[in-house]
Amino acid sequence: MPELPEVEAARSAIQRVAVGRRIVAVRCADDHIVFQGSSPAQVRRALLGRRVRAVHRRGKHLWLELDRRPWPIFHFGMTGGFHSPAVKSVKLKSSGNKDRGPQWPPRFWKLQLKVAGGGELVMTDARRLGRIRLRHDPRNEPPISLLGFDALHELPSARKFYELLHPRRAPIKAVLLDQGFAAGVGNWIADEVLYQARIDPRRRAHTLTPAETARIRSKIGSVLRKAVSVGSDGDRFPRSWLFHYRWDRGVPTAWGETLRHQTIGGRTTAWAPAVQK
DNA sequence: CTCAGTGTTCAGTG
């Protein structure tokens, strides 16, 4: 599921269901991969009977602020997500998830919470690359302390952005994916940003001019705000976005651009050579 | 059967 917009959607869903309420039941799946570092039993003990004060997000990490520490932090890997019977779950074009109809708890559930008043939350993760961990001070301990600026809420000034980018010699695509640079930019969003900023993803970051880095910075902001505002429902993204074409190889855009695909920064990258220089 | 895939981390290299 996750790119920043889906994590933000999960954050607001959890906020509606759980904030201000006490956790009255906890079930943890027997999965030592997802529960890495903190056992299912430890997580259960930390959550049961606690009141949820707030839900925070930084980059693609999410955590619950409880009335007693430690607090749980969640990362969704490639296929994790949150579900609640009260909230229609977001579906993403790229997720490939098949809807198998009503099923509760959903297939691949890892953590199930019931809160006072009847609300319920479930974290799922098919591929098990997601993580549930406990931290006493999430913001100031790894992995969250290692993140760069939050791409949605902490975008630096144009000048500062250029100064962060200029020392880096890796391809700009790889730098955008580095969570220690910008927290929350994932694979398709990096491609979308570079497409709209008209920058070739292979360009080395230190070769970009201030005008070019300013375009990238501004597109990080606008792409993320739009994606978050439509609840990460891909069908509602503007028709002009690369998003609608990047997964169908060999199919030109409606306005005639041919896309190229190549692995950059370890990830499949799509771009339009005719307009990205 | 093979392969790609919304992500992170770690080992190895220069």
Place this chain on the structure above:
DNA sequence: TCACTGAACACTGA
């Protein structure tokens, strides 16, 4: 020490 690269992780679905 640092920046960077590529493999590993574990599994689903095409």
